[in-house]
Amino acid sequence: MSKNRACIFCGEKARNKNNEHVLPQWLLSLTGKPSRTVKFGLNYKNGKMLEYSWNRFCFPACEKCNNHYSDIENRSKKYIETILNRGSLSSFEYSDLMDWLDKVRIGLWLGYMLIQGNPLGVNPNFYINNRICKKDRMIAIYSIESNEVGLNAIGVDSLIFHSQPSCFGLRINNILIINISNDYLFSERCGFPYPKVRYTSLDGDNANMMHFTNFEVTRPVKHPLLEKKIIKPSIHLYQPIMNRPHKANKNSKIFQSGFEGDYNLCDSYLLRNTMSKYPDPPPPIGTSNSNDACKGKLFFQHLNEVELIQDINEPINFQRVTGIHSRPVYELIKQIYDFQNLVYQQEKIEANDQLLLKSRMEDRQEIIKLNENELSKYLEWAKLGHKDNFLQKPSF
Secondary structure, three states: OOOOOEOOOOOOEOOOOEEEEOOOHHHHHHOOOOOOEEEEEEOOOOOOEEEEEHHHOEEEEOHHHHHHOHHHHHHHHHHHHHHHOOOOEEHHHHHHHHHHHHHHHHHHHHHHHHHOOOOOOOOOOOOHHHOOOOOEEEEEEEEEOOOOOOEEEEOOOOHHHHHOOOEEEEEEOOEEEEEEEEOOOOOHHHOOOEEEEEEEEOOOOOOOEEEEEEEEOOOOOOOOOOOOOOOOOOEEEEEOEEOOOOOOOOOHHHOOOOOOOOOOOOOHHHHHOEOOOOOOOOOOOOOOOOOOOEEEOOEEEOOOOEEEOOOOOOEEOOOOOOHHHOOEHHHHHHHHHHHHHHHHHHOOEEOOOHHHHHHHHHHHHHHHHHHHHHHHHHHHHHHOOOHHHOEEOOOO
16 A cells, blocks of 8 residues: 555564555454445545555555564454454453554554655654553443444544544444553552653653653542543443653662552552562563563443452453433544543643744644544534434343
């Protein structure tokens, strides 16, 4: 599809080049004919609608990088098939599925940026390899009342997603998955370390990089984990993530366990509520595994409480959704854009150059306005009674 030869996984020139289907072949086959033609949004360079087959939506990759992900693709295929049959997965399996969603979300971000002409002029400083399991993440799964097979990637062509790939949706036949991931999105409310000060610097030595300082821990767990109302899903899971300090962080030695924000050699709460690696001694900074993340255990967000799932092998069952909680699909989809706006607006930006700061703030407001306008158009279309106006399926 593209003349760009950078590997979508590592960002380097693709070696022994092959093609990576960001939405894998098994998923395309599961949801219809892989050769079916679909729309991919607007090409901002020529103003024309992008339209071609799903199986052409692929990008350059190193053979080694691509092969590295074959196992997680095989596992995720089984997970999705289980979910489509309303079966149960364990915390461990849902955590693994969220790794796959990280892969897909970042792959879609890079792919859409390329095919839509990179309208914001983003210069990617990360690729799939260095964004899996690096940020707090949430998954919400809705069962929808439809017998139609199909696949939709939702929210991935918005300008907010181009700027910050934090939230997207996947409609896979009769389920809708919403996935959100961002730095310390809910660590504080899970009782994990979080920075009181966070911002993106637009200029200086670390331009366009996130900065985190003044870490704290507050307990107990707070309800709800994300302070924004969400329509009740059948599966609603949150996972806080702890990372190794960046090698450029001069204060990294104060994080004695080796994880950013954790000042202790071993915190008993974190010891109980993480899946692995904590409080293993960190490998030396600069080695291949020095940035290994530590996955928190999963938290299930119920309507009235938060449940920490201690046993990572315990089956997690679909929850019933009935009555007033069963909403039209267009309302479920609206949440994707609402969450994009929420996370985007939470990001604080700073700059020594005040003209640069003013310009960026104006750009941000325009992007938010455009996102809201596109959403309004979609809602008006959906309310006219088009086929995606069906409800969540009320029972399982």
